[in-house]
Amino acid sequence: MSSAHSSSNSNPAHPATGGQSAGSSPTFSPLYQQIKALITQSLQSGEWRPGELIPSEIELANRFKVSQGTVRKAIDELSAENLVVRRQGKGTFVATHHEARAQFRFLRLKPDVGDAQYPENNIVEAKRLRAPADIARQLDIKTGDSVYFIKRIQSFGAAPTILEELWLPGAIFKGLSVERVLEYKGPMYALLETEFGIQMIRAVENIRAVVADESASSLLAVELNTPLLSVNRVSFTYGDKAVEVRRSLYVTNNHHYQNELS
Template sequence: MSSSLPNLNNSDAQSVGTSVAGAAPTFSPLYQQIKALITQRLESGEWKPGELIPSEVELGNRFKVSQGTVRKAIDELAAENLVVRRQGKGTFVATHHETHAQFRFLRLTADTDGPQRAENKIIEVKRVRAPAEVARQLDMKSGDSVIFIKRVKSFNGVPTILEEIWLPGLIFKGLTAERLMEYKGPLYGLFETEFGTRMIRAEEQIRAVGADPESAELLGVPPQTPLLSVDRASFTYGDKPVEMRRGLYLTLNHHYQSELN
């Protein structure tokens, strides 16, 4: 099988050939094998965020499969927000710098229509040893180095979210308070551009809490004001956890919106 794939490298041939005609079949549909190969290219950086990827015809020729097989693979990648189709232009690697993607992981929506001017106030940035729970969530050893960020996000001048963020120190080496304060784009866009780490998906746990004195002061509300506490674990390619985030959401003028399919 591999000899019939002249445009693939050895790993490509092995990935497709073993599953399709090898002695130990994986029973994975061909389009899913092609999806895995394309994902490997995205992870390796062959096609960078925001870049146009080869056409379905080109990919079909490269992997020696039909255009329909490639299309089905790309359909799934698009559904998972790894790529973006643009009518008449082609398929592009998704990026957190796109306007529609900046709030993909933030489901807090204003109760009224109109522009929402977002601002971030950095409270604290420091390198610390990972507490046991953080280490577990990030698949690290307890005591490994992590970057801790504490900030307040305001919308139209109203403090609305208090966040505590933990990041693996090795991956985000060089991330400083000064860099965060001078950066005006989305935080995940910074991670993507400067640290080569793209958030692919996230898991959240949500509960109702009352504001403790410190949180109340930072959000400008009375103690015990009802808040949504949102614990988020974010993952990059290969389902590798690369961020733990805890947010306290003030819902006086906003609501949490989630689409269920």
């Protein structure tokens, strides 16, 4: 039984209160937020796996003893956060990195002309290392802890466009072999989801303009000092746990970085 199911024994209709110190007022969580938290617990525990259909709104309402409207509002937020996907006439499914829409969530480089395409991957290097201090800090692990390091080039139409370095904590992805990384041709997040049950649910990126050094110019087939877009990303799974650092250099001759703000 999942933690979400166990929690439903307590009546969620009574608003939860946060920590309260002397002289402070209690903080109340709206009912739909409590149901959202219970559903998220079930997603995190693996009660419903990526790509699987979750119970209907009516079934969840009966389970948590709340109205269908309360469940719908909770699922609306989970859908907006890309944790679940609604499919007309079929129901609501756990989001998966194997879907194209999920892949493009984390790939913000768009072509200036034409539709977005997923790039071809070419692994330059893959090995286990001891975490440098800056990587350890971003992954919230100790300096010197085991990490997987992957360096790859992503190309569109045979044109090298993205040079990436990926850092993954060894303790979480224990068993990930260099051979597996080298033979895998699909999206990295789909591999990590399938083989380790890890879903990337959000990321924080820092972006700046840089110029190509000798290594980048050679690997990306551009001239030395060509302007590039540098993107440093930290990706998080459930529980706001950092599980990847990704450092990318983008060639923007025929592409641009696109984000939607709301």
